[in-house]
Amino acid sequence: MIHLVWLVPFLPLLGFLVNGLGRRYLSRSLAGIIGSGAVLAAFVVSLLIFLDVVKQPEEWTGQVVTLFDFISAGTLHIPFAFQVDQLSALFLLIITGVGSLIHIYSTSYMHDETSEGFARYFAYLNLFVFSMLILVLGANYVMMFIGWEGVGLCSYLLIGYWFKNTNYGNAAKKAFIMNRIGDLGFLLGIFTMIVAFGSVSFSEVADKAAVLGPNNNTIAIIALLLFVGAAGKSAQIPLYTWLPDAMAGPTPVSALIHAATMVTAGIYMIARSNMLYTLAPCIQTVVAVIGLATAVLAATIALKQDDIKKVLAYSTVSQLGYMFLALGVGAYTTAVFHVMTHAFFKALLFLGSGSVIHAMGGEQDIKKMGGLKKYMPVTHVTFLIGCLAIAGIPGLSGFFSKDEILAHTFVSNKLMYAISLLTALMTAFYMFRLYFITFTGKFRGTHEQEHHLHESPAAMTIPLIVLAILSVIGGYVGLPEVFGMGNKLEEYMAPIFKLSAPFAHVHEHLSHNTEWLLMALSSVLVIITIFFARSQFRNYEDNGEVRTGLAKVLENKWYVDELYDAIIVKPLGLLSKFFEDAIEKSGIDRLVNGAGRLVHWGSQQARLLQNGQVGFYIFAMVIGMVVLFVIGFLFK
């Protein structure tokens, strides 16, 4: 099955082409079936591949399937090749699995669109899945880069899907450009890699880096540059501000691209390059610190947001920060584990919010919601499960992955542990603030909205239920060792990180008692936080108070957007204007026009001798030249 891996990206590509080219002719249901069917089929193939990978013997470290020679210039060879191994197989499952659910959900959610728009939407979504699959399947950094920029384009197209709205267009533009800044780091990383190692294939780069050994400057530079790329794609400081704006896109898009898959590409990249990072501990520290800082910053902002999708967006940024923290402390498997569980519960939460927005007729402000649980029972229960999972209630998926991150951080640095625990509590608080304001208390919207409140159709609720189930059980693949059953995920992923393991800084092992203690501590604190949130927001009334002080700063996201605008966007525009006015128009143009006037004056004088059309003279000249040419040629 592994040699058929090209089918996985090919199917969504086919879906994209059919829907994209036929978007004016396809009916809505047909476009939906093609779009969802392509991804579903890709999921089936991915599942078969995954089963193949699981069956492989322990020493199997992956297989490279080469399709054709992409670039071969001098000593540089870049094949168009796919790498199938434990890491990519797992990501295939997440992408196509969650992707299928979201496609199915979309067929219902987007039903108000025109059939042209509907097919266009599915075409974009398929193209996204295709690019994302190229990103995780590529066997070298250039292939990864192709997918990397491809998903950026799709994200742009989907954020700006409702193209008539200028604000959405601006959000899309911002996302693309911020991603581009990160991509630049990635690109320079690739250049450095080629200069240093003469190769871009994952295995060769890792092997050659291992020869250079730890604390090598070149490796550190490459690792840092790649991290810049990761920070752009995965919305870390300082390149995170595009992600909350990206919520302008349709909600299923936010669920798939801006929560479950694309934004985790940075984590995938670093896990894939684990050798480089393990060899550069200083850069690992940078990754951990940036991740933690992003986690805290985003969590504080989420505390005071009133837009249901904005809260979820900042929570995504914060959770991504968590994953980078895990990578930074060397817990690669744990980061991948959290990618997986997060994909389940965050997709669930976003789709749940989509269901709410759908029922509310497009309203996103939670101050105008309330008491929805009696109107939409399925959405309510599944959303609650999502909240419990992300808050880290024992037994749900988020608990296991988050707890593992906390445990690894505890071993590595106690201060970081304390901060990340605090962030976990903030997470529980803002999620349950969101939950209680939205689903409990009195309905605060208009009567018309109340009249229209309804549970969403099956195409939307079934994906919610499936994701809710996954959010509950998804954590059991990575049970901590203290449970005495062996960590399945750790065993499965071990071959990927085997080569870099000898270089890793070995921490003392946590005793089982400490581990139990940490688990209990975080669980108790989270539960207390949830009850605190309940007491605050169970009967929330919107009394129209205007926030002041710190609350206002948080509501305005620490004014980071305004800062970027003032120090980057505006000066660039001014510089462009300055060049246009001062150099082009009054500089070069004036000089040239002066010369032109001189010629004009000269021709005025010449006109006294001959008057006629300049065009004709020039033409006569050409004819003369050609006659000369012909004569010369014939009578050579």
Added chain:
Amino acid sequence: MILIWMLCILLAGGILCWLAAQRQPLLARWIALITVSADLLIACWLFPVYQAFPDNSSWFINYQANWIPALGVSFHVALDGFSHILLLLTYFLGILAVLCSWKEVRERTGFYFFNLLWTLAGISGVFIAMDLFLFYFCWEIMLIPMFLLIILWGDVRRHYAAYKFFLFTQAGSLLMLLAILALYFIHGQQTGNYTFDYFALLQTALTPSTAMWTMLGFLIAFVIKLPAVPFHNWLPDAHGEAPTAGSLLLAGLLLKTGAYGIIRFVLPIFPQAAADIAPWMILIGVAGIIYGALLAFSQTDLKRLIAYTSVSHMGFVLVGVFSFSSIAMQGVVMQILTHGLSTGALFLMAGMLKERLHTRDITKMGGLWTSMPRLGGMAILLTMASAGLPALGNFIAEFFILLGTFSNNPVLSIIATLGLILSAVYSLRMMQKVFMGPLISTVPVVDLSARELIILTALSISIVVLGLFPQPVIDTVHHLSTIHPLLHE
């Protein structure tokens, strides 16, 4: 001999167009189409000939005939892989230029197609001439019909634009003529053999200072054509005012003759002088990348905007050529090809919009996706190509150029990379102003016609194919790594 035929077909076709149009104006466009298609077929037919050559570094077609023996002028034309690719590009874009003029040109059609074909003939001549006199001759031939195209069929400010174009390029040509003569006489004095032959002049020994001055004569002519900052000023005006086919030929082909000249003449004839001036040229190239991109950002005239993006992209060419890295050189050839295709396509798009909306002002556009979804879809692909998205041809070009430069000049390479961010900024701005947002124009517009769809599809497919399978091009120009002693892998 086949090369002569290609030129003659174009020249004769041009005259035929003119004559035919006297009787039946619509006949001219068919003659033009057939003429250029014939040349494209011949150029394609040369593929097997080229493949049959065991060593693809050689001149697989070489034809020489006496012309003016007294002066040492011969009719020497030759073809290697590099020139062959450029000929293919010339005829491919030539066909599209004829097609895009199909309905746009309604007056003096015969003379119009005459000029169009003669420009193409001049350009083909430039790409195959191996005699410096002949080269100069063709260089002038392509200029004059182009000037006429702008001044007779251009937009409102066409006179200003045409004269500016003429003045700039003519100033450059004059310097080049002086340099060619200097080379001719120096070589003649040294060997007693007065000749304009390229291969003979390659052997000329020059003192460093003469070499520098003579090279500058060539180089200035070429960088004006390219154009490099600060000689770029004619471009936005010429592009803005030229008819659509004129813009297409300007962007797609005329600019490329500058790049071709540098690679074919400046580097091999003046290796040392070129190496001495290289750091400055890279600097100018990087400045052009950033400057062009920044200016593109503040344009409101769609065609001027695209023109400034050309300035930015051509900066990459200059950087690539003078970084003396063979991978960058291959990138330059890719850039010549893909920029010709993608920017040509953008100009065609601008022409199509202007035909419908009667304006080039992007502030008066907006929301056109609703009425023109097909053009919108194409536009996304083309703007993304311009922004250097991977899997599209332009990415390979810029990737190679930056990579080649990175290994010997990391700092300037990093600055040049910033051009990629700026290109995203201006590309998306263009996309948004024209196609996104609320519908502004009240003029009802229709989506692409079948003819327009064919034109843009052909270009889009070429861009994608070059992006995914660049290897044939890379192999074809591999031998360019021997043209300069400093070139390295």
